[in-house]
Amino acid sequence: MSANVRSMTGYGRGEHIAEDRKFVVEMKSVNHRYNDMTIKLPRSLASLEDKIKKRVMQDVFRGKTDVFISFETFSADDVEVKLNTGLAAAYAEKLRELENLLGVNGADLLSLTAKFPDVITVEKAQKEEDVIWAALSPALDAAVENFVAMRSVEGENLKQDILKKGEYIAKLVEEVKVYAPQVVVEYQEKLNNRLKELLDNVDVDPQRVAMEVAIFADKGCIDEELTRLDSHLIQLREILENGGQVGRKLDFLVQEMNRESNTIASKANDIRIVKATIALKSEIEKIREQIQNLE
Structure with missing residues (x-):
């Protein structure tokens, strides 16, 4: 453990680019009686939340800490477009009923159906956890290091x-x-x-x-x-x-x-x-x- 005396308020940021992916980690904290941590990250990284928390707690022992993690990909392989065919069919059927009820014809059912939530979704393709963690870790380490340095000053x-x-x-x-x-x-x-x-x-x-x-x-x-x-x-x-x-x-x-x-x-x-x-x-x-x- 460092002999430094640390404040409970601080901010740290780190980023890392690896394998066509850019990870950005930001941390900030305020006073708190205990060690209270909130981690906000993309759904596709949810499986790494426990690892992230353990890494941060190696150097942070008290305070209310918020950790924000984001990443963007430059590879088409990381993006997966999904179509919910059952939901799309249900929307289309109800739109036809509405046409018949109102006596309106010629509406662009395809365009309308595609605009409804969850019909077409874009998700990050699932990759091996170890590969993602190896790319995320340097950004997380840098954020923690900068965060602790500010608290130490x-x-x-x-x-x-x-x-x-x-x-x-x-x-x-x-x-x-x-x-x-x-x-x-x-x-x-x-x-x-x-x-x-x-x-x-x-x-x-x-x-x-x-x-x-x-x-x-x-x-x-x-x-x-x-x-x-x-x-x-x-x-x-x-x-x-x-x-x-x-x-x-x-x-x-x-x-x-x-x-x-x-x-x-x-x-x-x-x-x-x-x-x-x-x-x-x-x-x-x-x-x-x-x-x-x-x-």
Whole structure:
């Protein structure tokens, strides 16, 4: 498996001419939770649909992919004209009845009958499946190669963008780490000053104050959440650098990052931490939107 990170959107085209036949394969895809594939091809190639699907799935693992296959022939041997004699006779008989009913004579029954659907059909002559597959395969391979290349280029762009957002999140986490201890110190100072005001500068029991501060610090402690965010950011970089099918892994990881940021926000007792957490959550949401495009 390639180490590239791929987008789920892309386009690829391939064509090949062999034995008086020209095959054209076009592929396009959009985001999808699973690997959903639709193959549209001429009826005469219907027996190859399973082979085509297996070939595409060797390199495409996720997304809604449409594969369009067409071919034209330059040989009369590939064309077979068929006449449905029973249907033609039935049409002619009904036209005669209509003539008698309306009292109209002289209508060109042959011309009218031939114009009805399915009386005369032109079909591709059936050839050996192996011969057709050998001619189609190069076009299909080229389309898949171009398709994957385009998804890889877009995927690399998404990867770099997500890594930059991860760096910004790491910076915000470091800011919160600086603010967190200050919150406890500032709370202790405010508590001491407030008690002195209320008690008219009477000395306050330091143990009582220490207990209140300890309770405050415990309720607002976000050390575990910050540590887990650090770990998640490391995993984010590792997953992207390792490449492959990263979409579902990153989707789960971002959910965990969002959970930690929500917990920090709920415990925050400082406007600086609140602002940093809002910015952090915004970047995580941007990453979540980006990874919806990754295979």
